Amino acid sequence: MLPKRSQRRKLGERFIRFLLFLCGSLSIFTTLGIVAVLIFETIAFFREVSLLSFFTDTQWTPLFKDKHFGILPLLSGTFLTTMIAVLVAMPIGLFSAIYLSEYASEKVRSVIKPLLEILVGIPTVVYGYFALLFVTPLLQKIIPSMAGFNALSPGIVMGIMIIPMISSLSEDAMYAVPQRLREAAYAMGSSSLQVAWRIVVPAAASGISASFLLAVSRAIGETMIVAIAAGQQPRLTINPFVPIETMTTYIVQISLGDTPHGTLEYKTIFAVGMMLFVITMGLNLINRWLREWFREKYE
Amino acid sequence: MNRIAQQVFRDALKNIRNAALAGLFFAALFGGMETAAWGAELIKIDGSSTVYPITEAVAEEFQKKSPKIHVTIGVSGTGGGFKKFCTGKIDISNASRPIKPSETDLCKENRIKYVELPVAYDGLVVVVNPKNTWATHMTVKELKKLWEPQAQHKIKKWSHIRTGWPDKEIHLFGPGVDSGTYDYFTESIVGEEHASRGDFTASEDDNILVQGISTDPLALGFFGMAYFEYNKDKLKLVGIDDEKVENGNGPVLATYETVVGGTYQPLARPLFIYVSTKAMVRPEIREFMKFYLDVGRRLVKEVGYVALPDRVYDLALQRFDKQVIGSVFGGKGSKVGMTLESLLAAEAP
Numbered sequence: 001m002l003p004k005r006s007q008r009r010k011l012g013e014r015f016i017r018f019l020l021f022l023c024g025s026l027s028i029f030t031t032l033g034i035v036a037v038l039i040f041e042t043i044a045f046f047r048e049v050s051l052l053s054f055f056t057d058t059q060w061t062p063l064f065k066d067k068h069f070g071i072l073p074l075l076s077g078t079f080l081t082t083m084i085a086v087l088v089a090m091p092i093g094l095f096s097a098i099y100l101s102e103y104a105s106e107k108v109r110s111v112i113k114p115l116l117e118i119l120v121g122i123p124t125v126v127y128g129y130f131a132l133l134f135v136t137p138l139l140q141k142i143i144p145s146m147a148g149f150n151a152l153s154p155g156i157v158m159g160i161m162i163i164p165m166i167s168s169l170s171e172d173a174m175y176a177v178p179q180r181l182r183e184a185a186y187a188m189g190s191s192s193l194q195v196a197w198r199i200v201v202p203a204a205a206s207g208i209s210a211s212f213l214l215a216v217s218r219a220i221g222e223t224m225i226v227a228i229a230a231g232q233q234p235r236l237t238i239n240p241f242v243p244i245e246t247m248t249t250y251i252v253q254i255s256l257g258d259t260p261h262g263t264l265e266y267k268t269i270f271a272v273g274m275m276l277f278v279i280t281m282g283l284n285l286i287n288r289w290l291r292e293w294f295r296e297k298y299e
Numbered sequence: 300m301n302r303i304a305q306q307v308f309r310d311a312l313k314n315i316r317n318a319a320l321a322g323l324f325f326a327a328l329f330g331g332m333e334t335a336a337w338g339a340e341l342i343k344i345d346g347s348s349t350v351y352p353i354t355e356a357v358a359e360e361f362q363k364k365s366p367k368i369h370v371t372i373g374v375s376g377t378g379g380g381f382k383k384f385c386t387g388k389i390d391i392s393n394a395s396r397p398i399k400p401s402e403t404d405l406c407k408e409n410r411i412k413y414v415e416l417p418v419a420y421d422g423l424v425v426v427v428n429p430k431n432t433w434a435t436h437m438t439v440k441e442l443k444k445l446w447e448p449q450a451q452h453k454i455k456k457w458s459h460i461r462t463g464w465p466d467k468e469i470h471l472f473g474p475g476v477d478s479g480t481y482d483y484f485t486e487s488i489v490g491e492e493h494a495s496r497g498d499f500t501a502s503e504d505d506n507i508l509v510q511g512i513s514t515d516p517l518a519l520g521f522f523g524m525a526y527f528e529y530n531k532d533k534l535k536l537v538g539i540d541d542e543k544v545e546n547g548n549g550p551v552l553a554t555y556e557t558v559v560g561g562t563y564q565p566l567a568r569p570l571f572i573y574v575s576t577k578a579m580v581r582p583e584i585r586e587f588m589k590f591y592l593d594v595g596r597r598l599v600k601e602v603g604y605v606a607l608p609d610r611v612y613d614l615a616l617q618r619f620d621k622q623v624i625g626s627v628f629g630g631k632g633s634k635v636g637m638t639l640e641s642l643l644a645a646e647a648p
Contacts, residue, residue, distance in 0.1 A: 061497025148514020
């Protein structure tokens with residue numbers, strides 16, 4: 001006897017449901033797997049290197065004769081390029097969001113917003129060579145003593161790359177601010193600038209801060225641009241004119257060479273990866289918390 | 300059985316059959332390719348990335364002449380190449396240094412005998428930015444002071460190397476620790492293979508080094524001569540003074556004459572290929588090797604290395620014909636500062 005039609009349908013329903021669950025859980029399991037590998041290898045790393053020297057040693061030279069495992073030079077490299085990117089992207093991103101949301105006509109907005117978002121679609125390797133072969137020589141005309149590999153040029157280019165993240169998300173947040181608030185402010189005699197700056201921006205603060213933090217995480221994790229244009233020399237400095245190395249570049253560098261599996265040198269990339277993971281994870285948590293904190297409820 | 304179920308069943312069968320057919324097809328295809336590759340003679344080469352461009356150029360020309368013979372060339376580094384060579388996995392090994400004792404032992408264990416043939420010279424150059432007006436030459440001692448492990452985090456300014464040089468930061472560039480060039484530089488300058496400071500831009504990609512040095516007035520770096528030849532206009536050569544009178548007084552610049560003449564020391568080295576005697580029995584290998592030592596002379600220059608003097612190639616051919624087994628260096632690794640001609644001539648009758 002074959003099952004009845006309705007029973008078969010139930011079976012099919014169940015099967016589809018299972019399939020969908022599998023798809024959904026795939027990414028979760030992948031994440032869990034990555035975290036597990038990271039933790040496992042990082043623990044193995046810290047069996048050989050003390051946490052104290054990892055965080056206080058000012059040199060990072062795991063591949064060489066005089067081995068040092070101080071993460072600070074890599075951290076400072078990442079910090080430096082990220083800071084420069086954020087300094088470029090925050091004002092430009094925020095101001096273009098204000099323009100798009102408060103000043104631009106609907107027509108202009110519908111053209112400019114997608115155009116800005118194209119910036120996200122450019123492959124990062126293109127940005128990398130743009131920094132190395134165009135921005136750096138340009139900057140060297142102004143600052144002749146600047147090295148060919150430096151933090152400034154990839155930082156600026158990375159800033160350009162994350163502008164649309166900030167502008168687009170902030171603009172969404174501002175656009176969602178109820179029209180009533182603006183009208184009330186205008187009725188009180190405010191200028192457009194006052195409305196934008198004192199009403200809309202504070203009201204959209206949670207969305208704006210979320211976009212900032214997202215952009216910062218993106219800049220911290222960015223690999224290709226800094227690997228191409230920032231150099232490969234771990235250096236504890238805040239001088240943006242000399243070659244540095246970021247955490248991501250270091251991981252690329254080791255992955256490209258033929259460092260044998262299972263050695264301490266090999267484990268360093270997991271320790272650095274863990275560091276990256278902790279930082280971006282922390283930023284995401286702060287982001288959530290900020291959103292709760294700043295949320296303005298209307299109605 | 301209702302109709303839908305039948306249809307599903309039939310489709311499933313069809314799919315299985317198609318998959319099986321496709322599998323058979325690919326198996327036949329790859330099987331065929333395999334036999335084709337065996338049918339034509341196959342020469343297997345692996346080893347140094349420094350020697351690779353030469354062997355690659357030779358193989359390309361060779362295959363134009365004898366299209367039936369296939370040559371495959373891997374790049375697993377000199378050490379990696381010898382590991383495969385001494386376990387009988389390849390016929391020819393590219394090497395940027397003579398064979399080492401540990402490797403001769405491995406060969407002995409597996410009863411692999413070989414003939415060593417020099418094919419070209421490689422010079423390492425020390426270069427700075429063209430805007431650098433002060434560093435025209437350096438002594439080996441100064442280079443050692445700059446690159447040894449103890450220099451790490453201490454020798455950070457030009458003035459630390461020589462008094463009178465600018466009190467400005469020095470930015471160092473060099474090949475990565477996996478390259479034979481790094482091994483050779485550390486051995487000949489620092490005195491210990493694989494020992495150097497770690498705070499420099501280390502890249503396996505020589506183009507990155509050229510890019511870094513050519514755009515940074517405070518940079519200094521080293522790499523193979525070939526890359527300097529291609530980028531002469533963007534870089535400035537530093538003369539090397541080994542402070543030994545027998546290699547010429549004062550600093551020496553890397554040129555064809557100084558490399559071959561043995562006065563550009565200690566940064567010039569011979570490159571080799573090693574052929575196993577087992578492989579030498581095969582006519583296609585003999586043909587390839589003769590081609591290498593003949594036409595190769597021209598190609599060496601084309602790919603940017605320094606060709607050996609004709610006399611040395613002739614001595615190498617003699618060595619090959621007579622199947623002189625072993626290394627002129629006695630299996631003890633490089634001898635820094637010996638000319639090939641003198642070594643080969645010494646063993647020739």
